[in-house]
Amino acid sequence: MASCHAAADRRDIRECAGRCIKTLHFYGCDTAASDYTCFLHGDQLVNSRTCATCNRHALCCFNPKRRTSGHRAAHQCAKFLRGPPVDRVCQRGAGDTPTVPQPLTSSLAGRWAPLATAFLNTVDLSSLLKLFGDVSASLGFPRFAISRVSRRHTGNGRAMAVETLCARYPDHWVAHYAQRDYGPVDPVHRMAFARATPYRWADIRGLNRIEQRVLGEARDAGLTSGVSIPLRETNGDILLVNLASPSPEIKTEVHMRLASSIGALFHQELHRLMKPHRPEPALELSPRQQECLAWVARGKSSWAIASIVGISPHTVDYHIAEAMKILGINSRTAAAVHAVTTGLIHV
Structure with a gap:
């Protein structure tokens, strides 16, 4: 050691x-x-x-x-x-050398890198969805749905439009949901425009009677609890990844962070597989940009990165923003995912 x-x-x-x-x-x-x-x-x-x-x-x-x-x-x-x-913890007494006991649980970083490689190796939409479903199930979310949510101006104001891209929910619930046209009144979709980070369904507040009914009927259908991951598109739409579990609670913060990571990985690889292949110009990040993005990939805040690297949080934000411009990505998490999967940084 x-x-x-x-x-x-x-x-x-x-x-x-x-x-x-x-x-x-x-x-x-x-x-x-x-x-x-x-x-x-x-x-x-x-x-x-x-x-x-x-x-x-x-x-x-x-x-x-x-x-x-x-x-x-x-x-x-x-x-x-x-x-x-x-x-x-690294414990040390007088004259002792540092010792590191074995971890009680696997770390986020230890699981994240293999996942990034697996997503990068998907060859088509079918293999991407299968991998996403397998990984979600391993985290305790055997059911998932992916939707594109948008807000459009109408004669009566702004209306929500929901396009379901994929649903691995019970068939009877999918049919019932479509028949009742629950998409525009689903509080999970409403919350996507108010949050930029993953959120638990149980944490949604201010439910009206219709929204309470939607979530109540979802629980009756076996979707007892869930977490949603909003991924913003360049046109303002939101790609919403919903992970559902029969368990009544989602307790583990590690699983929440992993769910967020696989959502970002899915988002990136979905765009890669859906657009025609064409050679892309080589991208280069400065050493400081690479260093800051590598810490973002490990889940660090700007304040924590500043403390580690020895620069101000403002300077950290600047380097991350410049890296995002170079990569053409408007999310620091997505930029870190892209940099790892393309080999620009290593974690």
Whole structure:
């Protein structure tokens, strides 16, 4: 195992890495000496300091809802954490070398790269849909539907238009849904214009009586819970990917993030397969653009990337925006997906 310093120099999150779903920030205690040890936690480089009082490598935990003072050993400090459990932490005592326990769950990054390769290798729409269905089922979503949702101006104002591209829902529900013309009044479709990120059906608020009936009848048909992934098209329409589960709850944030990733992968490969093949000019990203996009692919925010790379969040946003212009993509997630699948960056 490489030292924490070596891992930090390479910006390599795979070595000496602590994983958790939620980004956590750690600070040394007030009496700490000035020597720093690079520490990776939650996929983010932070600093640990050697406490001059107890001569132990110690960490203090800062939680947005609760600030703790004094120093704690890494494994003790973890007890103060609220929110999702830590998969593994890099623990270090006096004179010890860093050790990394085995993760309790598989990481998002470890599953994402093989998925990107699999989607890139699809050869037609049929194989793309089959792969998407298989991956969705492995995440606990055996049913899915893909629709194009748009808003059009009419004599009475703006009306919603829904075009179902593919539905892997129970046949009786598909027939009932079409017969009742539920598309324009489905709250899942309405919410797509209000959200830019995936959302759970259970989180939709302000339902009127018709919308409550649509979701209630969907539950009766076996679509007990679901998550929707809105993917914006260049013409303003939304390609909406709906994943449904017979389970009453969607609890795992990792699955939500993976669902978002496979939605973006599907979106990109759908466009690749539907447009005629023609040679494309070689695209080049600057080293900084590649670095920022690689961290986006790992799920990092601009603030987190700035902390890791050592530049301001504004500069991070600038490099990501420039990369999006070069790639001709108006979503940072989609740009990261494209860069990975085409080999412009590696994660």
